[in-house]
Amino acid sequence: GIQVEQSPPDLILQEGANSTLRCNFSDSVNNLQWFHQNPWGQLINLFYIPSGTKQNGRLSATTVATERYSLLYISSSQTTDSGVYFCAVTSGYALNFGKGTSLLVTP
Amino acid sequence: GAGVSQSPSNKVTEKGKDVELRCDPISGHTALYWYRQSLGQGLEFLIYFQGNSAPDKSGLPSDRFSAERTGGSVSTLTIQRTQQEDSAVYLCASSFMGGAQETQYFGPGTRLLVL
Numbered sequence: 414g415i416q417v418e419q420s421p422p423d424l425i426l427q428e429g430a431n432s433t434l435r436c437n438f439s440d441s442v443n444n445l446q447w448f449h450q451n452p453w454g455q456l457i458n459l460f461y462i463p464s465g466t467k468q469n470g471r472l473s474a475t476t477v478a479t480e481r482y483s484l485l486y487i488s489s490s491q492t493t494d495s496g497v498y499f500c501a502v503t504s505g506y507a508l509n510f511g512k513g514t515s516l517l518v519t520p
Numbered sequence: 521g522a523g524v525s526q527s528p529s530n531k532v533t534e535k536g537k538d539v540e541l542r543c544d545p546i547s548g549h550t551a552l553y554w555y556r557q558s559l560g561q562g563l564e565f566l567i568y569f570q571g572n573s574a575p576d577k578s579g580l581p582s583d584r585f586s587a588e589r590t591g592g593s594v595s596t597l598t599i600q601r602t603q604q605e606d607s608a609v610y611l612c613a614s615s616f617m618g619g620a621q622e623t624q625y626f627g628p629g630t631r632l633l634v635l
Contacts, residue, residue, distance in 0.1 A: 443620045454557075454609060456626040463621065499563065505620055506551070507565035507579065508613075 415440045419500055419511035426490050426518050434485040434514045436500030443504055445476055447485050450497040450513070459485070459498075490518045522546075524627035526612050532633045533602055541597045541630045543612030549625075551618030552595050554587060557629070558608035566610075569595060570618045602634045 416439035426432055438445075447459040460467050460474040462483065467474055471490075476483040487494055495518050501508040525544045533539050545552050554566040565579040569589045580586070584603075589595040599606055609631050613624040 444622070446623065448626070453628070454631070455628050456611065458623060458625060461623040501563075503620055506568050506618060507553070507576065508555070508563075508624060509565075510563035512562050 414507075415442065415502055415504065415509045417500055417502055417509050417511035419498075419514050421514060422512065423515045424517070426516065428490060428492060428518055428520055430490050430518075431486070431488045432490060432516070434487070434498055434500075434516075436483040436485070436502075436511055438481050438483075438500075438502045438509075440481070441504060442478070442502040444508070445483055445500065445502045446508065447474055447483070448499045448501065449494075450499060452496060456499070487516075490516075492518045492520055494518050524612055524614050524625055526610075526627040526630050528630060529628065530631045530633075532635065534635055535604060536601055538598065538600045539602055539632065541599075541610050541632070543595045543597070543627060545593065545595070545612070545614030546625055549614035549616055550592060551615045551622075552589060553613040553615075553624060554595070554597050555611045555613065555626075556581075556608045557611060561608075563611070566597070568618070599632075602632075604634050607632055607634045 418437045448456045464478040473486045497513040501510045552569040568576045584600045587597045609629040611629045612627045615622040
C-alpha cells in the first residue's frame with residue numbers, strides 16, 4: 414500500500430502560536446484527507462484535499478500532488494486544537510493513515 | 521441520521537468469547553468501511569462494503585473476523601473467540617458512493633478490551 418509519513422510526531426505550542434504539519438506519501442493518490450482526533454477518540458474531518466489549497470477558519474491545507482506532500486497550517490492555536498492530526502490517502506477506497514502528529518497547545 | 525453511529529461505545533469481554541460491533545452509516549451512503557486503531561498498528565483498514573457486498577475483505581486480520589451488511593445500511597463486525605491482541609478501537613466510516621474521490625466520515629468508534 415501507499416506509505417504515509419507525518420512530521421513532526423509530537424509538537425508542543427503555546428496558545429496563539431502558528432504551526433505547520435507535513436504529510437509525505439509514496440505514490441499518486443486521488444484522495445487525501447486531514448483529520449483531527451479529539452481526546453475522546455473521534456476522528457473529525459478537516460479537509461478533503463487531493464490537490465490545491467483550502468482554508469477553513471484558522472486552518473488551511475495545501476497539497477502538491479506532483480511532489481507527493483501535503484501541509485496543514487494551524488494559525489493562532491487554541492487549547493482546543495490539542496489532539497492528534499492524521500493524514501490519510503488512497504488511490505482506491507481504503508484509506509492509508511500516517512502515524513499522526515500529536516499536538517499539545519498550552520495556555 | 522446526522523452522522524455515523526456505532527454501538528456499543530465500549531465493550532469488555534473475556535478471551536474466547538464472541539463479540540458483535542454495530543455500525544449505522546450516514547443515511548443515503550452506499551459505501552461503508554471498517555478500520556481498527558490499536559497502539560501497535562495505528563489505523564488500519566479492515567473491510568469495505570459497496571451496498572451489501574464486500575468486494576474487499578483483504579484487511580481482515582484472521583478468519584475469526586467477519587462482517588456483514590444488510591439492507592444497504594447497518595453493518596455488523598463479528599469477532600469470534602476473541603484474543604487479547606484484538607483489543608483496539610474499531611472505527612466505522614461511510615461515504616456517498618464509494619468512489620476514491622470522496623470524503624469518508626467516521627463514527628465515534630467502539631473500544632474493545634479483551635481480558
